[in-house]
Amino acid sequence: MAINVKTFKEGFLRSLPLLLLIYICISEFHTQFYYWNIFSFNLQFIIIYYWILRDPSILGYGFIFLCGLINDVILSFPLGTSALSFLFVSLVAAYVRNATVRSTLFTDWFTFIFGVLIGNFITYFLIKNFSEMKIEYQSMLFNSLFTFILYPAFWGIFELYKKLINLKTYD
Secondary structure, three states, rough: HHHHHHHHHHHHHHHHHHHOOOOOOOHOOOOOOEEEEEEEOOOOHHHHHHHHOOOOOOOHHHHHHHHHHHHHHHHOOOOOHHHHHHHHHHHHHHHHHOOOOOOOOHHHHHHHHHHHHHHHHHHHHHHHOOOOOOOOOHHHHHHHHHHHHHHHHHHHHHHHHHHHHHHHOOO
């Protein structure tokens, strides 16, 4: 019985980033946080990039695609827009994971900008061409910039979370 509780607890703690991503996609707390009409960032990109880079068994590509579809339905985007941008960010993370020998915050952060810029470009390009929604390029730039700037803070939080999980599972 104790083994079942321990494995359930371990499985739940390992799936918490996936549950957080699903929650952010479903809730109104999702894609962009707006303060002062300038400050916005994309927490989904940060979660996807970090966890695909560090532990790809937690977030599967199917779950990422499903979260993108859910996000599109909630935000009334053309179906598949967010899913393609999420998958591109995960593609960049998977490439960096396979190409680098030793991953550090600086290398992760430097390559993250490519994923964010092209992921946002995919989103706004598809919205511009396949819907009547208005695009503000300045907000796209600020979103990419603040997502890039806030990545090290979330990197630290996720690293601390990983250490806490490992300490509890090996105690």
